[in-house]
Amino acid sequence: MTTPVQDLLTLLDLEDIDVDLFRGAQPDSERARVYGGQVAAQALVAATRTVDEGYAVHSLHSYFLLPGDYSVPIVYDVERIRDGRSFLTRRVVARQHGRPIYYQTLNFQRPEEGWEHQDVQPEVGRPEDGIDMVELMRSRGAEDADALGKEWNAIDVRYLGNTRHGLPDHPVHQAQAQMWIRVKDRLPDDPVAHLGTFAYASDISLLGASLAAHPADPRTTMMASLDHTIWFHRPFRADEWWLYDQWSPSASGGRGLSLGRVFTEDGTLVATVAQEGLIRPRR
Structure with missing residues (x-):
């Protein structure tokens, strides 16, 4: 019997x-479309397989083109755009049914x-002060809360609040x-295990922040990621708490x-994430 974390690592161990x-x-999965964080993480792993160990990813930029289909595997085609002495660039296209569903470019x-500076971590509650994210989604009537809870079972998310609920x-x-x-x-x-699992988790709730100022009902709101970007500033462990x-x-x-800014518990800024997505009432 495997654990959810072992299943996640297996999911990110691509076949050559x-x-x-x-x-x-x-x-x-019981969901209608593939979770975006999964595609982003698998594409990152694919690109990393084509890079010498002396290099580390510092940024990725991506577009979600079509909903993924859980019934068939996803094929990741990596293009070696540039190999320099200091920087390497890769482009990954994810395909299903012969069509691109996702593009990712990585450096x-x-x-x-080099010189160093960073933002200061905001004053927030501790992880033990937070609420389990999936339980919160269930309480607010999210239709796919149970399916997401099963899919995100390897990830521990402790929600502290948003503009309308809990934050000043x-x-x-x-x-x-x-x-x-x-x-x-x-x-x-x-x-790679930490980068991949972090990329997987980085898609959790990011669009929810754009709805935090509005009385949007998750049961009547259409949400879909359009693009996703991560800048990796410093190494960190994805199995230790990050804000x-x-x-x-x-x-x-x-x-x-x-x-989104990502801080470790000691206040180190390790990554920055950006995402634009569709947020509109269901028609």
């Missing part, structure tokens, strides 16, 4: 089917010394959300933009 061509398995860098008014940000996240069990020391400090600077035209 040809040079720079990989196949990703699918989990047993890798050979680690080097902010002088600048009109829409906020904050939560602590970690992979539930200890991961191997392989950096996901999210806010939405703008929503308009049926789209919401959300940004």
